Amino acid sequence: MKPIAYADAPEAVRAVFDDIKATRKVDDVNNFWKYLANDPRMLAHVWSSLKEMMGPGHLDPLTKELIYVAVSITNNCGYCMASHGAGARAKGASEEMMNELFAVVGLANMTNSLANAYKVPVDEAFK
Amino acid sequence: MKPIAYADAPEAVRAVFDDIKATRKVDDVNNFWKYLANDPRMLAHVWSSLKEMMGPGHLDPLTKELIYVAVSITNNCGYCMASHGAGARAKGASEEMMNELFAVVGLANMTNSLANAYKVPVDEAFK
Amino acid sequence: MKPIAYADAPEAVRAVFDDIKATRKVDDVNNFWKYLANDPRMLAHVWSSLKEMMGPGHLDPLTKELIYVAVSITNNCGYCMASHGAGARAKGASEEMMNELFAVVGLANMTNSLANAYKVPVDEAFK
Amino acid sequence: MKPIAYADAPEAVRAVFDDIKATRKVDDVNNFWKYLANDPRMLAHVWSSLKEMMGPGHLDPLTKELIYVAVSITNNCGYCMASHGAGARAKGASEEMMNELFAVVGLANMTNSLANAYKVPVDEAFK
Amino acid sequence: MKPIAYADAPEAVRAVFDDIKATRKVDDVNNFWKYLANDPRMLAHVWSSLKEMMGPGHLDPLTKELIYVAVSITNNCGYCMASHGAGARAKGASEEMMNELFAVVGLANMTNSLANAYKVPVDEAFK
Amino acid sequence: MKPIAYADAPEAVRAVFDDIKATRKVDDVNNFWKYLANDPRMLAHVWSSLKEMMGPGHLDPLTKELIYVAVSITNNCGYCMASHGAGARAKGASEEMMNELFAVVGLANMTNSLANAYKVPVDEAFK
Numbered sequence: 037m038k039p040i041a042y043a044d045a046p047e048a049v050r051a052v053f054d055d056i057k058a059t060r061k062v063d064d065v066n067n068f069w070k071y072l073a074n075d076p077r078m079l080a081h082v083w084s085s086l087k088e089m090m091g092p093g094h095l096d097p098l099t100k101e102l103i104y105v106a107v108s109i110t111n112n113c114g115y116c117m118a119s120h121g122a123g124a125r126a127k128g129a130s131e132e133m134m135n136e137l138f139a140v141v142g143l144a145n146m147t148n149s150l151a152n153a154y155k156v157p158v159d160e161a162f163k
Numbered sequence: 164m165k166p167i168a169y170a171d172a173p174e175a176v177r178a179v180f181d182d183i184k185a186t187r188k189v190d191d192v193n194n195f196w197k198y199l200a201n202d203p204r205m206l207a208h209v210w211s212s213l214k215e216m217m218g219p220g221h222l223d224p225l226t227k228e229l230i231y232v233a234v235s236i237t238n239n240c241g242y243c244m245a246s247h248g249a250g251a252r253a254k255g256a257s258e259e260m261m262n263e264l265f266a267v268v269g270l271a272n273m274t275n276s277l278a279n280a281y282k283v284p285v286d287e288a289f290k
Numbered sequence: 291m292k293p294i295a296y297a298d299a300p301e302a303v304r305a306v307f308d309d310i311k312a313t314r315k316v317d318d319v320n321n322f323w324k325y326l327a328n329d330p331r332m333l334a335h336v337w338s339s340l341k342e343m344m345g346p347g348h349l350d351p352l353t354k355e356l357i358y359v360a361v362s363i364t365n366n367c368g369y370c371m372a373s374h375g376a377g378a379r380a381k382g383a384s385e386e387m388m389n390e391l392f393a394v395v396g397l398a399n400m401t402n403s404l405a406n407a408y409k410v411p412v413d414e415a416f417k
Numbered sequence: 418m419k420p421i422a423y424a425d426a427p428e429a430v431r432a433v434f435d436d437i438k439a440t441r442k443v444d445d446v447n448n449f450w451k452y453l454a455n456d457p458r459m460l461a462h463v464w465s466s467l468k469e470m471m472g473p474g475h476l477d478p479l480t481k482e483l484i485y486v487a488v489s490i491t492n493n494c495g496y497c498m499a500s501h502g503a504g505a506r507a508k509g510a511s512e513e514m515m516n517e518l519f520a521v522v523g524l525a526n527m528t529n530s531l532a533n534a535y536k537v538p539v540d541e542a543f544k
Numbered sequence: 545m546k547p548i549a550y551a552d553a554p555e556a557v558r559a560v561f562d563d564i565k566a567t568r569k570v571d572d573v574n575n576f577w578k579y580l581a582n583d584p585r586m587l588a589h590v591w592s593s594l595k596e597m598m599g600p601g602h603l604d605p606l607t608k609e610l611i612y613v614a615v616s617i618t619n620n621c622g623y624c625m626a627s628h629g630a631g632a633r634a635k636g637a638s639e640e641m642m643n644e645l646f647a648v649v650g651l652a653n654m655t656n657s658l659a660n661a662y663k664v665p666v667d668e669a670f671k
Numbered sequence: 672m673k674p675i676a677y678a679d680a681p682e683a684v685r686a687v688f689d690d691i692k693a694t695r696k697v698d699d700v701n702n703f704w705k706y707l708a709n710d711p712r713m714l715a716h717v718w719s720s721l722k723e724m725m726g727p728g729h730l731d732p733l734t735k736e737l738i739y740v741a742v743s744i745t746n747n748c749g750y751c752m753a754s755h756g757a758g759a760r761a762k763g764a765s766e767e768m769m770n771e772l773f774a775v776v777g778l779a780n781m782t783n784s785l786a787n788a789y790k791v792p793v794d795e796a797f798k
Contacts, residue, residue, distance in 0.1 A: 037281055037385065066289075068274070071281035075389035077469055078396065082274065085462040089266045094259040099226050100267050103233045107271035109661045110237045112366055112747055115278040116271070117660070118289040131672065132221040135710035138661040139216045140227050142713065144234035144243070146654035147195070147209065151242040152625070153617045153646040154164055154198035162193075162245040164639065202643035205650065208720040215712055236407045239493055239620055244406070258418065262456035265407040269459065273400035279371070280363045280392040291535055291766065320543075322528070325535035329770035331596055332777065336528065339589040343520045348513040353480050354521050357487045361525035364491045366747055369532040370525070372543040386475040393470045394481050398488035398497070401449070401463065405496040408418055408452035416447075416499040490788045493620055498787070512545065516583035519788040523586065527781035533752070534744045534773040545789055574797075576782070579789035590782065597774045602767040607734050608775050614738045615779035618745045623786040624779070626797040640729040647724045648735050652742035652751070655703070655717065659750040662672055662706035670701075670753040 039070035049073045052083050059087060066119060098127040106141045166197035176200045179210050186214060193246060225254040233268045293324035303327045306337050313341060320373060352381040360395045420451035430454045433464050440468060447500060479508040486515075487522045547578035557581045560591050567595060574627060606635040614649045674705035684708045687718050694722060701754060733762040741776045 042053055042064075053073075056065045072079045090100055101124040108116035124134065169180055169191075180200075183192045199206045217227055228251040235243035251261065296307055296318075307327075310319045326333045344354055355378040362370035378388065423434055423445075434454075437446045453460045471481055482505040489497035505515065550561055550572075561581075564573045580587045598608055609632040616624035632642065677688055677699075688708075691700045707714045725735055736759040743751035759769065 037388070067283045067286050068278055068281075071283045072277060074281070074385070075393055078277070078389070078393045078466075081462070081466040081469070082270075082277070082396075085270055085459075085466070086274075088458055088462070089263065089270060094257065094263045095229070095267075099229065100263070102222070102226065103230060103264060103267045104271045106230045106233045107237050107268055108275055109657055110234050111272070111275045112660045113275040113278055114663075115283045115285055116275050117663070118285045120271075122289045130221065131709070134672070135713070136216065136221045136227070137230060138658060139710055139713045140222075140230045141234055141661060142654045142658040142717075143209075143212055143216060144231045144247075145238070145657040146650045147213075148235055148238045148240040148243050149617055149653040150199060150205070150209070150646060150650040151195060151240055152620045153649060154195075154201070155622075155625070156194045156198045156242045158242055158245045159194050162249045164642070201639070202647055204723055205643070205647045205720075208716070208723070209650075212713075212716040212720070215716070236403055239406045241409075244409070258455070261418070262459070265404060266456055266459045268407060269400045269404040269463075272403040273396045276363055276399040277392060277396040279366045280395060282368075282371070291769070321537050321540050322532060322535075325537045326531060328535070328766070329774055332531070332593075332770070332774045335589070335593040335596070336524075336531070336777075339524055339586075339593070340528075342585055342589070343517070343524060348511065348517045349483070349521075353483065354517070356476070356480065357484060357518060357521045358525045360484045360487045361491050361522055362529055364488050365526070365529045367529040367532055369537045369539055370529050372539045374525075376543045384475065390470065390475045390481070391484060394476075394484045395488055397463075397466055397470060398485045398501075399492070401467075402489055402492045402494040402497050404453060404459070404463070405449060405494055408449075408455070410448050410452045410496045412496055412499045413448050416503045490784055493787045495790075498790070512582070515545070516586070519785060520583055520586045522788060523590075523781045523785040526784040527777045530744055530780040531773060531777040533747045534776060536749075536752070575791045575794050576786060576789075579791045580785060582789070586785070590778075590785070593778055594782075597771070597778060602765065602771045603737070603775075607737065608771070610730070610734065611738060611741045611772060611775045612779045614741045615745050615776055616783055618742050619780070619783045621783040621786055623791045623793055624783050626793045628779075630797045638729065644724065644729045644735070645738060648730075648738045649742055651717075651720055651724060652739045652755075653746070655721075656743055656746045656748040656751050658707060658713070658717070659703060659748055662703075662709070664702050664706045664750045666750055666753045667702050670757045 037071060037074050039067060040073035041070065045073060046076060048076045049079060052076075052079050055087070056083060068115065068119060098124065098129060101127055102129065102133075102137050105137060106144075109138070109141050110145060164198060164201050166194060167200035168197065172200060173203060175203045176206060179203075179206050182214070183210060195242065195246060225251065225256060228254055229256065229260075229264050232264060233271075236265070236268050237272060291325060291328050293321060294327035295324065299327060300330060302330045303333060306330075306333050309341070310337060322369065322373060352378065352383060355381055356383065356387075356391050359391060360398075363392070363395050364399060418452060418455050420448060421454035422451065426454060427457060429457045430460060433457075433460050436468070437464060449496065449500060479505065479510060482508055483510065483514075483518050486518060487525075490519070490522050491526060545579060545582050547575060548581035549578065553581060554584060556584045557587060560584075560587050563595070564591060576623065576627060606632060606637060609635055610637065610641075610645050613645060614652075617646070617649050618653060672706060672709050674702060675708035676705065680708060681711060683711045684714060687711075687714050690722070691718060703750065703754060733759060733764060736762055737764065737768075737772050740772060741779075744773070744776050745780060 053065050056069060101120055104120040105124055108120055180192050183196060228247055231247040232251055235247055294303060307319050310323060355374055358374040359378055362374055434446050437450060482501055485501040486505055489501055561573050564577060609628055612628040613632055616628055675684060688700050691704060736755055739755040740759055743755055
């Protein structure tokens with residue numbers, strides 16, 4: 037499928053694009069939104085969800101970006117690693133923090149598979 | 164395989180168990196370590212790695228536990244969700260924070276698959 | 291490994307290639323089959339299975355292609371998304387249908403991870 | 418976390434529960450919604466998305482349930498297989514259709530990994 | 545779905561069950577086959593593929609069982625870890641070999657995610 | 672992030688690079704290590720683990736490389752398939768062995784998802 041440019045977008049898509057640009061204080065939306073605009077309904081749902089959940093809340097926005105990157109690495113989603121990696125850096129992640137994030141993700145993937153392999157039963161204390 | 168109890172453990176395993184208990188100020192090690200002790204070499208490597216990388220660093224220990232939980236959910240590792248969920252709560256994560264973590268993980272898994280489905284090319288700005 | 295061209299293929303591979311071309315009414319087989327032909331035994335098994343299961347049955351061929359695309363997106367298999375996406379379109383999938391497929395796959399990946407995160411027990415009614 | 422019962426739910430959660438019950442013509446919501454209600458914001462977003470995208474559209478509701486099951490099997494989400502398997506049957510899926518769905522999912526997972534293993538390049542015709 | 549017992553199975557299923565028992569020199573087939581028998585076509589395809597590929601070949605049967613376990617751990621398939629773990633032991637895998645298998649699987653899952661995280665480009669020498 | 676060249680590397684990184692080169696009898700380290708060197712701590716942990724576990728042990732080095740490739744295919748890690756595929760060939764894997772490895776990985780991914788789909792309970796004999 038092809039990306040939908042603002043000029044060619046129906047009204048409903050433009051409204052979402054405008055809100056993304058205003059919320060994020062950017063001149064244009066990322067490719068992700070231009071492609072997702074092929075389905076104006078999902079575009080609206082996904083943006084509405086991200087706008088509310090990724091903003092300030094019980095976790096700070098940087099922590100949420102780091103979590104997003106961790107999931108994206110585990111799923112091996114190239115686009116998502118690039119976009120949320122950039123997002124994390126824009127919100128203040130240093131190279132040292134990114135390295136440490138990568139290390140934790142690597143260790144978690146290792147111990148996840150070891151816990152599976154040994155069929156480790158959940159400790160009483162964790163129930 | 165069966166868990167290795169301290170009383171039955173060879174010297175090398177006891178040394179790791181002792182270090183885990185001293186480092187974490189706990190009376191006993193979790194099931195994960197008792198099972199991994201079937202392979203004293205990996206026990207030593209995994210503990211050595213976790214001890215250094217999960218302690219204080221460029222990211223705070225709570226953030227690192229949240230990242231660990233995010234990976235564990237994505238991999239659907241029951242044991243790891245339980246143990247690192249408990250770890251996150253012990254380090255101060257509130258229920259509200261855990262809910263928000265779950266939300267971010269859910270959204271990331273959704274947008275990861277959407278980015279794959281639409282084959283979204285990486286924006287120039289992210290390269 | 292390299293793709294096996296018809297001209298260079300042993301008899302057993304040619305027989306499968308011929309059957310694929312006759313069954314699908316195409317002039318040449320896709321790259322997938324040319325690479326899999328490095329192992330004539332698996333080539334025969336995979337083709338035999340796909341020929342029987344992907345043809346008309348209890349589900350119509352288009353529905354089966356959509357299911358194939360859904361799995362391929364979830365596994366992030368670029369080749370498979372391309373080939374089965376083309377297959378779905380050839381069998382009548384409109385752009386609107388593909389968009390809706392992508393939406394369902396995205397939502398399923400989100401709620402799968404949320405169900406894991408909350409450790410939701412199976413309802414009695416579903417057992 | 419614990420499930421949120423209607424009687425104990427805040428107003429915003431009750432409104433979603435009521436809408437689910439009215440839309441689906443059921444007496445109670447499934448466990449998934451009761452657990453997700455721990456986060457009223459995500460509850461609203463997820464329901465809003467599913468309500469719009471899983472209803473009648475360019476794909477029929479049964480096809481969408483089958484796609485949901487396919488993703489859930491691939492992710493090995495026990496709860497999701499159970500709930501959407503029940504959903505598919507309620508919408509008319511026969512045992513023969515479920516068997517064929519399972520077969521397609523199995524084959525797709527096999528050929529996905531084979532395409533990765535052989536690093537099959539995308540055919541020109543699919544671009 | 546329910547398992548299909550020999551006594552209740554149609555002729556085509558009995559023929560496969562008989563061949564499994566004769567090939568493996570066992571008195572009964574495992575649960576996997578009894579469930580898969582709900583779809584006699586896939587039963588035949590899967591058994592035919594496994595019979596040819598898992599027997600003696602370019603890799604010895606034990607190595608192939610170990611590979612099977614490695615994939616099953618990575619996919620977190622409980623049934624498959626149990627059945628192929630038993631298969632590996634029956635073919636001669638010692639506890640020390642199983643531990644080493646688990647270690648390699650754990651390390652591979654770790655370095656897979658690290659290679660993704662750092663977006664490591666393929667060395668010229670590997671192309 | 673950028674790869675770290677030997678000339679620009681801190682002492683701790685150079686020591687690991689030297690040990691990799693001496694152990695593997697190679698003139699330079701692979702890209703994986705140059706990127707991982709952005710985090711000297713993880714570089715040391717990962718190398719230390721791989722050096723001990725991937726060398727001669729209860730499983731021979733070739734078998735361990737094949738297992739590594741199996742996991743990498745299942746995770747769809749392009750770099751890891753390339754580097755450990757090269758490693759397997761360097762340790763003696765023939766094209767026939769690689770084909771058979773791919774076949775087993777493909778079959779395992781298929782039967783893993785079928786076992787999930789049918790919710791096959793573990794046989795008593797495997798417990």
